[in-house]
Amino acid sequence: MRILKVAVMTAMLLAAGTFGAAAAEYTIVIDKMKFGPVPPALHPGDTIVWRNDDILHHSATARDKSFDLDLPARSSATMTIGAAGEVPFYCKFHPGMTGTLVITP
């Protein structure tokens, strides 16, 4: 009975979000020399999967050097988002490809 009570309470706490919102995972697709849409509601701790569907080798490189992911053709790489703020990024092989992560607390 005691075990059941603990289990019910745990379930209620989880359902109520007492343990905080879970980190989300987002995907940014790269294709045809462009970064796809950047998710609008990013928070520290979320993860981004950078998926390069293009036939070309690209990178996802932060202007502030906080990340620099190498993305050979048709590959992907995952990173965890750091502190809040605006982080412009680009492809270091094709600098005309740009975007900005907007991270809110």
Added chain:
Amino acid sequence: MIRKLVIAGLLALGLGGMAWAADAPTDPQIAHIAYTAGQIDIAAAEQAIKKSQNADIIAFAKQMEEDHKAVNDQALALVKKLNVTPEDNPTSQALSKAAADKLAELDKLDGAAFDKAYIDNEVAYHKTVNSALQDTLIPAAQNAELKALLQQGLTLFTEHEKHAEMVAAKFQ
């Protein structure tokens, strides 16, 4: 239209010889011209990687080699899928001849003289190819997938043109 491409290409490569192709290139001819243009830049890159000691030139050349190979691989896959046989034509032949002459000319140069000549030619060559893509090849392409690949090529080669200009500015 294609005549303009031949003239521009030859001028960009610093040569005056002329060859003419019929107007309005067909898709098999367009595929051949685009592939040939890519192979020309790969050969130029290979020469630069072999001859240059300059880090900027070598990095640029490696980028050209990788990107143009990727696009040409995609072009080959596409023509295979479409069951199209690229058709040799006077434009491709003129571009190849001019490029071979340019390679021979650059081969006689060394050091900074080679670096400057290579990167200046890369600027001119990408300008020419991009103009040809925009004004002639993309409008003339009939197949939607071929047109889309050419469009992607134009976006990529415009990047190359800007990159080449940035590198070239260091040698002025």
